[in-house]
Amino acid sequence: MPEINHQSPKKDVPAMHYQGRMHALQKELINRWYQDLHGVWENQQGDKKEISARGAVSLMISGNCIELLRAFDLLPIYPEINALQLAIRKQALEYLLKAEEVGYSTDNCGYVKADMAFLLEGASTGLQTRIPKPSLLLCNFVGCNTYIKWFEHLAHFTGAPLFSLDIPFLTSEEPTPDQTAYVMTQIKELIKVLEKISGRKFDIDRLREIVSLSAQAEDYWAKIKDFAKRVPCPFEAYFDSTTMMGPLYVYRGTPEGVKFFQETYREFEEKVKLGIGVVPQERFRVVVEAPPPYPYFKVFRDLFTSWGACSVASTYSCVGGIWEFDFRHDPKDPLGSIARHMLIHNVCNRNYLQRYRQIERYIREWSADALIIHSVKSCRLFSAGHGDMREYFSKTLNIPTLFVESDLEDPRYYSPAQMKNRFDAFFEALEHRKFGKTSQGTAG
Amino acid sequence: MNALAGIINRCGDIVEDVSFAAVREYKQKTGNKALGYFPVYSPVEIFRAAGFLPVGLNGAGNKIEITSADSRFGSFICSIIKSTLELAIKGHLDVLDGMVFYDICDSARNLAYVIERNFSEKMFMDYIHLPQRSNGAAAVSFLSSEYGRIYKKLSEINSTASSTEKLRENITLYNANRRLLRELYRFREKRPHDLATRELYVLMRSGNFLDVQEHNQILSEALKELDGRRLKPKDTVRVIVEGSFCEQPPLELLDIMDSVGYYVVDDDFLIGRRLFERDIPAKGNPIQALAQGYMKNSVSSSVRHDPKRPRVDALLEKIRRHRVQAVIFLYAKFCEPGLFDYVLYKNVLDKEKIPYLFIEFEEKMWTFEKMRMELETFMESLLFEYA
Ligand code: SF4
Ligand code: SF4
Numbered sequence: 001m002p003e004i005n006h007q008s009p010k011k012d013v014p015a016m017h018y019q020g021r022m023h024a025l026q027k028e029l030i031n032r033w034y035q036d037l038h039g040v041w042e043n044q045q046g047d048k049k050e051i052s053a054r055g056a057v058s059l060m061i062s063g064n065c066i067e068l069l070r071a072f073d074l075l076p077i078y079p080e081i082n083a084l085q086l087a088i089r090k091q092a093l094e095y096l097l098k099a100e101e102v103g104y105s106t107d108n109c110g111y112v113k114a115d116m117a118f119l120l121e122g123a124s125t126g127l128q129t130r131i132p133k134p135s136l137l138l139c140n141f142v143g144c145n146t147y148i149k150w151f152e153h154l155a156h157f158t159g160a161p162l163f164s165l166d167i168p169f170l171t172s173e174e175p176t177p178d179q180t181a182y183v184m185t186q187i188k189e190l191i192k193v194l195e196k197i198s199g200r201k202f203d204i205d206r207l208r209e210i211v212s213l214s215a216q217a218e219d220y221w222a223k224i225k226d227f228a229k230r231v232p233c234p235f236e237a238y239f240d241s242t243t244m245m246g247p248l249y250v251y252r253g254t255p256e257g258v259k260f261f262q263e264t265y266r267e268f269e270e271k272v273k274l275g276i277g278v279v280p281q282e283r284f285r286v287v288v289e290a291p292p293p294y295p296y297f298k299v300f301r302d303l304f305t306s307w308g309a310c311s312v313a314s315t316y317s318c319v320g321g322i323w324e325f326d327f328r329h330d331p332k333d334p335l336g337s338i339a340r341h342m343l344i345h346n347v348c349n350r351n352y353l354q355r356y357r358q359i360e361r362y363i364r365e366w367s368a369d370a371l372i373i374h375s376v377k378s379c380r381l382f383s384a385g386h387g388d389m390r391e392y393f394s395k396t397l398n399i400p401t402l403f404v405e406s407d408l409e410d411p412r413y414y415s416p417a418q419m420k421n422r423f424d425a426f427f428e429a430l431e432h433r434k435f436g437k438t439s440q441g442t443a444g
Numbered sequence: 445m446n447a448l449a450g451i452i453n454r455c456g457d458i459v460e461d462v463s464f465a466a467v468r469e470y471k472q473k474t475g476n477k478a479l480g481y482f483p484v485y486s487p488v489e490i491f492r493a494a495g496f497l498p499v500g501l502n503g504a505g506n507k508i509e510i511t512s513a514d515s516r517f518g519s520f521i522c523s524i525i526k527s528t529l530e531l532a533i534k535g536h537l538d539v540l541d542g543m544v545f546y547d548i549c550d551s552a553r554n555l556a557y558v559i560e561r562n563f564s565e566k567m568f569m570d571y572i573h574l575p576q577r578s579n580g581a582a583a584v585s586f587l588s589s590e591y592g593r594i595y596k597k598l599s600e601i602n603s604t605a606s607s608t609e610k611l612r613e614n615i616t617l618y619n620a621n622r623r624l625l626r627e628l629y630r631f632r633e634k635r636p637h638d639l640a641t642r643e644l645y646v647l648m649r650s651g652n653f654l655d656v657q658e659h660n661q662i663l664s665e666a667l668k669e670l671d672g673r674r675l676k677p678k679d680t681v682r683v684i685v686e687g688s689f690c691e692q693p694p695l696e697l698l699d700i701m702d703s704v705g706y707y708v709v710d711d712d713f714l715i716g717r718r719l720f721e722r723d724i725p726a727k728g729n730p731i732q733a734l735a736q737g738y739m740k741n742s743v744s745s746s747v748r749h750d751p752k753r754p755r756v757d758a759l760l761e762k763i764r765r766h767r768v769q770a771v772i773f774l775y776a777k778f779c780e781p782g783l784f785d786y787v788l789y790k791n792v793l794d795k796e797k798i799p800y801l802f803i804e805f806e807e808k809m810w811t812f813e814k815m816r817m818e819l820e821t822f823m824e825s826l827l828f829e830y831a
Contacts, residue, residue, distance in 0.1 A: 103790040105783040107520060112784070141576050141749070145549045148576055148749045149784035155751070156788050162751040164577040168586070169547055171571050178589035179573075185582040351571075352557035377520045380550035380780060384525065387516035388558045405518065 020235075022264040023243060029260060030246050031127060036075055038129035054198040055135035058154060061249055061320045062348035063142035063167065065338050067214055067329065068190065070253040071207040072198035077134055078249060079150060082118060082125070083111040087294035087409045089126045096410055110378040110409030112150045120157060133158060135197045138190070140165045143348030144381045163193050167342045170350050175343045183339045204334065210253040211338075212331040217252055218323045220261035225324040227268050228312045229366050231285075232277025234268045237366075238288040238311035239301045240278070249320045283308030284430060287362045289355075289373045289389070290382040291316045295411035296419075300374075303420060307427040311372075313362035315355060316382075318347040322358075352385055356392060363399060370400040370430055376408045400433060402426040448669035451662060452643050455650035460695070462507045462531065464539045466653040467499055477541040477602060482528065482556075483690040484548055484747050485574065485716035487734050489614035489724075490591055491544075492656065493607070494598035499540060500652030502692045502714070503527040506808045508534065516558060517551070522778040523807045524691035525551050532563055542568040542601070544594070547576065548690065548747035549781050568601070570594060576749040579739040587735035595731065611730035617656045619723040624663035626718065629710065631670060633766060636707035637677040639670060642698040645713055649692075652714075678705060681826045682768045685711040686759065687786070689746055691776035693805045696812055701772070704819045709766050715745050746781040755785055756792045763798060770826055771800040772819075776807070799826060 039051040056075040059065070066076055086092045092114050098121065099113035100106060124130055137160050139151035148164075155162040165186050168179040175183075191202050221244070228237040235241075244264065251257030271277075286304070288311045293300050304311065321327070327345040330337035343349060347358070362368060371393050375386040386403065394401040404422050407413035458466050467478050479496035481488070488498035503524035513529035531537050545556035553571070560569040572590055575583040599606050625648055632639045647666050651659040685701070689712045701708055724737040742748065744758030763771065771793065775782040786802065793800050801822040803815055 103787040105786070107778050108780065108783050139749075139751075145547065145553070145747075146780060146784075149781065152749065152751075152754070153784070153788065156754065156756070156791070164749060164751050166575050166577040166583065168573040168590075169553065169571065171573075176589075176593070178586060178593075182582055182586035182589075186577075189580070189582070352554045353561055356561075375518055377518070380521065380554070383518060384521055384551040385517060385554040385558045387514075387518065388561065391516065392561070 020240075021267050022235075022240070022260075025260055025263060026243050026246055029251055029256060033075070033250050034125055034127045034129045037077065037131055040075060041130040041132035044132050054200065056132045057136045057138050057194075057197075058134040058151075058160075059138040060140050060142070060144070060147045060150075061245075062144055062147070063140065063342035063346040064249055064320055065140060065165075065187075065342060066249060067207065067210050067253045067334070067338055068187070068194060069138075070210045071202065072194045072200050074135070074194065074198055076250060077131060079115040079154070080111055081246065081250075082131065083115045083409060084294055085126055086114050086118060087411075088297055090295060090411070091126070092295055092409050093411055095121070107377075109146045109150075109380075110407055112146060112153070114409055115150070116153055116157070119154070134160045136160065136193065137162045138165065139163065140167065140342065142167045142342050142346060143169065143350075146379075146381070161197075163190060165190060165342075167349055170344055170354070175340075179343060180339060183343060184335065187335055187339060207334045208331040211329040211334040213255060213258055214253045214329040215331065217248070217257045217261045218321075218328050220258070220265040221248060222323045222326075224261070224265055224268055225313070225317075227272055230272050231367070232275065232279065232282035233285065233310045233312050234271035234276065235278050236301070236304075236311055237317065238292065238314040239297070239304075241311075241314055241317035242292060245317060245320060277310065279305055279308055279310040281308045282310050284370065284427065284434070285310055285312045285366070285368045286370045286372050287312065287359055287366065287368045288314040288316070289359060289371065290386070291376055291379060291408040292374065293376070293406045293414050294408055296406070296414045296416065299416060300419070303423040307423070307431075309427065312366040312368055315347050315358060318358075321346045348381060352389075356389065359389075359393070360397070369434055370402065370426075372402045373404070375403065375405045377405065377413055378407050378409055400426070400430050446669075448666065448673065451666050451669070452646060455646040455662065456642075456695075458650045458653050459646045460505070460507060461653075462504045462536055464499070464536060464653065466650075467497065467539050470497055470655055471539065478539060479598070480537065480540040480543040482543065482545045482548075482552055483524075483714075483716055484745060485546070485719050485738065485742070486544065487572075487591055487594075487738070488656075489611060489618050489734060490595045490731070491598060492617075493610040493614045494595055495602040495604045496541070496598060497655060500649075500714070500717070501528055501531075501543075502649070502652065502690075503807050504531050504536075505692070506694050506810055508536075510808065517555070520778055521551050522691055522776050524776065525555050527807065529555065529558065532559060537563075538566060540567050542570065542598075544570045544572060546571070546747075547573050549779075551780070552690075570597065574738065574748065578750055578752045584732070584735050584739050587738060588729075588732045591731045591735055608730060612726045614656075615724050615726045615730055615733065617660065619726065620660050621651065621656050621663070622718050622720060623723070624660060624667065627667055628663065629718075631667065633709045635673075635677075636682070636709055637675050638673045640698075640702045641706075641708045641711075642695055642702065645695070645698055648714055648717060651717065678707075680705045680707055681770060681823065682707045682709050682766065683770045683772050684709060684762060684766055684768050685713075685772045685774050686789070687746075687773045687775040687779075687782045688713050688805075689715045689782070691779060691807050693774055693776075694807060694809060694812075697774075697805060697815060700812055700816050700819060704816065704823050706772070706819070706823065708772075709768060710762060712745065715743065719743055719745070746785045754788075756788050759789055760792065760796065769799065770822070771798065772822075773800060773802045775802070775804050777804045799829070 053075045054073045058077040095114040095117035098117040247260045375383040491498040504527035513526040719742045
């Protein structure tokens with residue numbers, strides 16, 4: 001850890017440990033979700049267990065419409081979270097190789113490959129639970145074309161029914177009335193399908209309650225993201241935000257979800273009051289673009305921390321929704337706001353230049369010194385065109401920009417030594433630029 | 445040189461010319477504007493009705509060197525993305541007044557906006573969302589609204605009045621074009637020895653750069669001439685080629701397939717040019733007819749999702765219809781939609797015990813020895829099996 005700090009930090013502040021209350025709560029919630037899914041699986045095996053869920057539906061994270069599932073007591077299965085868990089538990093490679101054996105290309109998105117191999121193996125999760133067969137494959141095509149393939153493959157190999165929710169890509173700031181009408185019609189079609197598979201009638205008032213719970217959690221989440229404007233920043237807005245995304249997508253629309261975000265908000269509020277940053281001596285504030293390398297999650301995080309760098313905003317934490325710019329689900333217009341969420345308020349369905357604008361805004365309003373682009377091979381949604389993004393930020397806007405490549409699932413694309421060199425060189429230069437002198441010999 | 449060879453050579457030259465001379469010439473002659481479209485399918489009738497020459501972009505093959513575009517798009521992005529950008533950077537696309545992209549894959553979508561950011565002073569960019577679902581009423585009416593939107597925009601840019609008649613006229617012209625292409629493919633299916641893969645290919649692809657009226661004439665003449673061709677049939681294997689629906693293989697690769705001896709009786713090269721199984725009605729509301737055509741009357745493709753019609757069924761159907769012995773999968777390296785589909789195809793072909801070969805190419809490649817060997821070995825195994 002570099003010792004020097006040119007900003008005279010508060011010396012008596014204790015260093016914050018990576019693991020806060022938030023992390024423990026998150027773990028508890030995610031475990032519970034896996035147990036609930038396991039309950040559905042057991043029921044499918046003929047064990048007549050008491051469970052509250054009426055089945056499970058697979059859907060994708062981006063612009064997810066979890067509220068609709070909750071309205072029918074259906075549990076979500078997120079194949080992406082499954083893939084992420086495999087990577088972070090360092091099991092991904094085994095499944096990636098299996099996927100390649102059945103014909104998946106080394107160049108296909110690793111998330112899909114790991115999840116499909118996991119499914120074909122009929123394996124247990126890291127928590128020794130099983131994922132049930134979905135009652136429905138809800139292919140919410142919100143930006144990522146790879147989703148479509150993923151769900152076609154799930155349908156091919158599981159035989160589960162497939163419903164496609166085709167969300168037109170956002171080409172201007174507001175969707176056209178035709179785009180909105182198209183999405184609304186499909187939502188209504190989907191409701192009919194969900195009624196059938198759950199055996200439950202659609203109740204708009206129930207959905208209003210759920211949407212109102214979503215809005216409460218979203219309010220806290222937005223305020224949490226706002227805390228990251230503080231110096232020092234009380235949490236890691238890339239790494240910790242990633243942790244918070246689990247509850248955000250799985251538990252939105254439930255009292256547990258609200259509670260999680262309320263408690264997390266309080267935890268960070270305390271830190272703000274005491275002036276405690278997540279990085280012991282905050283020296284650099286950065287914005288991060290694209291997903292993290294899950295197989296090297298901690299190692300990658302250390303590259304930031306060891307330089308006293310803290311992420312204050314990240315685009316990846318917005319794949320499932322963007323709430324820091326005022327959007328909320330609306331109990332007065334539950335279906336309309338679900339449509340708007342999918343169409344406009346998530347990073348995946350917004351066009352590439354809108355992403356540039358979002359990053360610019362982060363850099364300005366969250367007072368960042370630099371941009372870090374972690375270009376992942378798997379995910380072209382993020383990475384296709386990253387060279388242009390680098391060019392725009394570093395040359396046109398003159399913002400220090402670090403561009404590094406690896407992958408979010410496949411450990412073979414991460415080279416620890418090389419990555420460290422790139423980070424060290426970048427922060428050394430940034431240090432010079434920000435503080436006017438270098439800290440020779442202390443870096444990293 | 446006989447008349448047929450003359451036509452085919454001219455088409456070959458047009459296809460390999462990355463300076464778009466044919467388009468420049470047409471613009472000069474007519475004073476019309478030109479609109480480039482990225483693969484796979486494009487409602488060209490609408491573009492032409494609004495006074496634009498539709499120009500089909502399919503990368504630059506191995507005809508330009510990528511020197512700048514690879515710093516904008518990483519090493520794991522397919523070639524066509526980079527060569528299209530390189531064409532723009534080097535000024536070759538200055539001949540276009542605008543460009544249109546579609547929701548075919550994540551890379552193409554981002555390219556659309558990189559083009560917009562870097563070249564908006566030279567041309568406009570539009571992005572059309574082709575529905576990714578079954579042919580429900582909502583999808584048809586949404587697509588009609590998309591088509592209506594683009595027609596209005598193009599007509600305004602060109603200051604032309606919108607006209608149902610003009611749209612119908614164009615539907616008729618392109619129906620004729622697709623009919624001629626279907627006829628060529630039928631010819632190839634019946635008499636593969638009389639029409640080489642490359643010949644058929646350049647005849648078809650030249651239409652990307654010519655006005656449809658001229659292209660129709662070329663195709664009609666070629667068909668007439670072909671009828672008199674009498675080359676010697678070979679005793680060889682019939683295959684279909686699948687996978688090159690977007691980025692196109694180098695012409696040399698097509699030559700190799702021919703010289704190794706395959707009869708390629710169907711393929712999905714430039715599948716967007718012949719997407720429809722039947723004519724589009726030139727009566728009623730033409731915009732709606734085109735939208736209906738796309739949703740209800742199009743052949744299966746890797747970039748169009750239809751939960752009711754799995755692509756594997758379409759492939760099996762194609763194999764049976766053409767009575768082929770094997771499938772050659774010819775995928776562009778890094779092509780996400782294609783490479784994903786391969787997994788499911790492989791899965792069913794293994795079950796059905798239908799032989800297949802998997803080849804990955806890049807449009808910019810120069811050496812083909814490895815592929816020639818793979819194609820030869822596969823041929824031997826097929827001949828052995830069917831001996
Ligand atoms: S391409 Fe990216 S967004 Fe799409 S499934 Fe893969 S990781 Fe997710
Ligand atoms: S070749 Fe494949 S990956 Fe490349 S632009 Fe075309 S569809 Fe997309």
